[in-house]
Amino acid sequence: MRVIAINQHCYGRHLPLLTAMFRLRRKVFKERLDWSVAVSGDLELDVYDTLTPVYLVVVTDSHDVIGCVRFLPTTGPTMLAETFPCLLAGQPAPQSPTLIESSRFCVDTDRAAELATNGLRRATIVLFAGMIEWARVAGAEAIVTVTDLRLERILKRAGWPLKRIGTPQRIGDTIAIAGFLASSEQALSEIYHNGDLTGPVLLDPRSTLMAA
Amino acid sequence: MRRVELSFQEFTDAIQTAADEAALERVAARISQRLCFRWFAYLSFSDGEPTLISSYPTSWTRRYFANGYEQIDPVVLRAKRDKKLFAWSGTEPEKPMSRKQRHFFDEAAEFGIRTGVTVPIRGGFDRIAAFTFATEEHGEALDRLINESADILQLVGLYFHTHALARLTQKSLRPSPLLSQRERQCLAWSARGKTMEEIANIIGISPRTVVFHLDNARRKLDASSLAQCVATATRLGLLP
Numbered sequence: 001m002r003v004i005a006i007n008q009h010c011y012g013r014h015l016p017l018l019t020a021m022f023r024l025r026r027k028v029f030k031e032r033l034d035w036s037v038a039v040s041g042d043l044e045l046d047v048y049d050t051l052t053p054v055y056l057v058v059v060t061d062s063h064d065v066i067g068c069v070r071f072l073p074t075t076g077p078t079m080l081a082e083t084f085p086c087l088l089a090g091q092p093a094p095q096s097p098t099l100i101e102s103s104r105f106c107v108d109t110d111r112a113a114e115l116a117t118n119g120l121r122r123a124t125i126v127l128f129a130g131m132i133e134w135a136r137v138a139g140a141e142a143i144v145t146v147t148d149l150r151l152e153r154i155l156k157r158a159g160w161p162l163k164r165i166g167t168p169q170r171i172g173d174t175i176a177i178a179g180f181l182a183s184s185e186q187a188l189s190e191i192y193h194n195g196d197l198t199g200p201v202l203l204d205p206r207s208t209l210m211a212a
Numbered sequence: 213m214r215r216v217e218l219s220f221q222e223f224t225d226a227i228q229t230a231a232d233e234a235a236l237e238r239v240a241a242r243i244s245q246r247l248c249f250r251w252f253a254y255l256s257f258s259d260g261e262p263t264l265i266s267s268y269p270t271s272w273t274r275r276y277f278a279n280g281y282e283q284i285d286p287v288v289l290r291a292k293r294d295k296k297l298f299a300w301s302g303t304e305p306e307k308p309m310s311r312k313q314r315h316f317f318d319e320a321a322e323f324g325i326r327t328g329v330t331v332p333i334r335g336g337f338d339r340i341a342a343f344t345f346a347t348e349e350h351g352e353a354l355d356r357l358i359n360e361s362a363d364i365l366q367l368v369g370l371y372f373h374t375h376a377l378a379r380l381t382q383k384s385l386r387p388s389p390l391l392s393q394r395e396r397q398c399l400a401w402s403a404r405g406k407t408m409e410e411i412a413n414i415i416g417i418s419p420r421t422v423v424f425h426l427d428n429a430r431r432k433l434d435a436s437s438l439a440q441c442v443a444t445a446t447r448l449g450l451l452p
Contacts, residue, residue: 008228008452009404012221019363022370038377040333040370041296049371050378052228052452 001114001123002059003130003202008052019043020065021057028106048103051076054138056130056202058107058123067107067127071134074099074144080178084146087178089166094180098141102131102181105151116195120158125195128158132191133202135183143181148174159194160187216361219246222415223368227375228452229396233265236379239393240372241267246416247365248357249328249345254372255288256341265376268346272323286313291332291342297366299358301327301350324348329358331369335377343369391450395429398422400451403442 006014026044029037037046051072058067072078074094078101081093105127112123135143145162147155152162162179169176181187191197223243230236244252244267253266253273262282264273275281282288286309287300300306302317303326309317320326328346335341345365347354358365391399394415401411408426412419426438433448435441445451 008224009221011224012217012219015217015220015364015367019367022367038333038335038339038370038374040331040373041366043366043370045370045374047374047378050228050375052224 159190235393
């Protein structure tokens with residue numbers, strides 16, 4: 001199991017992974033949250049996908065995509081600022097060159113059966129580790145995210161607690177919450193330790209910062 | 213990279229620098245041709261009102277709306293009903309057509325529009341849209357493309373829809389119109405250390421045209437060298 005970062009310059013090279021990711025997102029987010037997403041057949045995209053995000057995908061040894069997340073810089077439009085300002089409790093949306101926003105975090109629970117020692121899915125832990133690794137490569141000091149109480153509990157169990165901004169709010173069928181996730185060396189070693197990971201999970205991170 | 217993957221890369225590079233409807237149209241026309249289709253047509257309905265961006269002859273699109281064909285067009289009706297991508301042919305329809313519909317396909321055929329593939333889209337904000345790749349002849353090459361590349365056709369349609377929505381309806385997500393789409397595309401690659409030759413290869417235009425776009429960008433940003441131009445464009449946040 002590996003994590004691959006896909007930036008705008010390798011969307012073409014990773015076309016099959018990209019398509020598999022949009023397919024997984026459709027499967028996971030379909031009918032879960034009534035967001036203004038666009039779907040076609042079994043794929044899902046939303047307006048934030050037009051902002052050339054970096055995607056991380058969890059790929060199995062048999063090349064299946066079983067997890068993904070999307071990163072956007074907070075210096076441009078973000079989901080928290082544009083779509084969920086209600087979660088900010090009146091504060092301005094956090095913006096900084098050293099802060100990135102993650103969204104569309106998901107793991108394919110049907111195919112990611114393997115569990116890590118703490119009872120969480122291994123793919124979940126691997127993706128958490130990949131997120132911190134990538135944030136560090138990208139020079140981000142923290143990740144800001146909109147998530148729900150269920151994932152907040154999973155983050156806590158993985159040893160990567162969310163530092164809340166504001167209070168949880170009901171949005172559609174979910175209780176949403178915004179917060180910060182540390183991308184410190186300490187946070188990373190905590191995840192490695194709790195997930196029984198021996199080292200980096202992100203494949204060739206330097207190459208994702210350079211041109212295709 | 214395979215040809216189709218290169219085409220997709222060029223498409224995603226180009227579409228995110230497309231600032232207006234005309235630029236979106238050029239980008240979609242290019243990817244359609246690279247995928248061996250003569251035309252594309254993106255028809256979107258919001259509150260029942262149609263919006264069209266297409267590379268069809270304007271004499272055809274004018275006639276289409278003047279006659280209210282969007283209400284009887286079997287391709288549009290099917291796109292509103294179906295969720296999956298489908299191939300269609302005016303000469304071999306999937307089900308019996310009314311006389312009006314037969315007449316409609318006959319007229320389309322006069323413009324050479326005989327067959328194609330349509331990607332139905334359920335958009336955000338209650339929109340329904342269809343992205344159609346169309347061409348003159350149904351042949352084995354088309355069947356093969358649909359079998360092997362259905363994913364990319366679907367992704368192109370969905371990407372186009374999402375970008376059109378973001379550009380044309382959401383002001384905050386619009387890029388700056390100061391530089392043209394091609395100018396920003398060439399500059400963006402130049403900023404990543406590509407030579408003129410390499411950029412020409414990546415985008416699929418001649419090196420001379422690359423020089424032309426870069427010169428224009430340089431003039432617009434009042435830069436005396438390409439390096440200065442890239443620096444200015446980056447500082448102004450014009451590059452992806």
